[in-house]
Structure formats: C-alpha cells, structure tokens
Amino acid sequence: MPIFRIYTNTPKSEIPDGFLLQASHFIAKQLGKPESYVTVRIHPEQMMCHGGSTDPCASVELLSLGSLGPTNNEHAKAISDFIEKHLKIPRQRFFINFVDLDSSNIALGGKTFG
Template identity: 30%
Template sequence: MPFLDLLTNLPASSFPEDFLKKLCSFTADVLGKPDDRMNLIVKPGLPMWIAGSCSPCVVLSISAIGVTDTADKNKEHSAELFRYLTRELSLTEDRIVLQFHKLEPHQVGKKGTVLSFL
C-alpha cells in the first residue's frame, strides 16, 4: 500500500485528473505494486525553495512496505521516476527531489486494524 505525496509550487491546473491516475499507475509498475493499492496526494501552489531557487519544482515522497528499503532498489526507482516526472512536468532533474520512506506493516492502518493482521 504505497503512499505518494507530491508537493509542488506548480499551480493545480498543471495536474489534470489523468495525471494523478497515470502517476499512480506508473509508480505502481516501478514499485511492483497493484494499482488499486496506490494512494496519492498532490499539494500544488506551495511556496517552495529547492536548489537556491523558487522556480517550478516538485518534492515526491514515496512510502511503501518492502520496496523502498535498500539503496539499490531506490536507485532504480529514482531513475524511473525522474525520467517520468521530467517528461510529464517539463522540469529538469535539478528541480525534482525524491524521498523514500520504508514502512512496516504495523505502521499502516486499514479496515480497523493494521496490515500486520490482514
């Protein structure tokens, strides 16, 4: 059950509904997770400063169980996600930052319990 949080200073109009669906689907493929388990929040129009500038930028945080727990895995995920985000958002790599967070099943609640018990 991956969680994606996309923070950006781009306006909301930069993210049509199909962008959200496409980003979830693409990231699901990259992480090897089912589409229907993806969760995405896009927070547009934020005041942001990356690499010495307020130019258009994105911070994407990816939290997941079992697929963001090693440098080698995250290096592969990063390469794919950077290619996708630079293409889809017309940003250069220096305007994108990714954060990977390892989750454990006991840290995710669903259906009145945590994933450890489902």
C-alpha cells in the same frame, strides 16, 4: 500500500488532466504492487524554493511497505523521468525521499498489515 506525494510550486492549471491516475498506474507497476493499494497526492501551488530559486521545483516522497531499499536507484531514475515528462520539472529541481514503512504502523480497513 505505496503512497506517492508530490509537493510543487507548479500551478494547478499546469498539472495535466489524468495525472493522478497515470501516477497511480506508474507507481503500481514500478513497485510491483496492486494498484488498489496505491495512493497518489499532488499538492500544487506550494510556496517553495529549491537551491535558492523559485523556478519550478518539487519535493517528492514515496512511502511503501517493502519494494524499497536496494532498488531505490532504479526507482529514482524512473520517478525522475516520470516527473520530468508529465510535470516538466527538471530532475535537478527535486529531491525524492524514500520511506520503507513498518507493517505495524500502516492500517487498511481497520487492521494493520503486520
């Protein structure tokens, strides 16, 4: 049930075609979760700055039931590589916030996971 959210000041016109599906597949593989549970949201053209500059930047969030914690360093490297490659945002220009969700706080199909 991963949710991958990217807020960026990158213009919508510079988001590559197919990015959402590429990101969905990437997150499913990275976390070992079924892609049918993955949600990806990108919010381009945000008014934002990072480190006192409005150069291309982002705020990245990965929420998941499990698959986070001790492996976050591996995830951070893989996500940074992915964002640099596809969105051309340098890894020094975004933070990644990892959130390990409680199963009783997430529902799908009218029923919580825990």
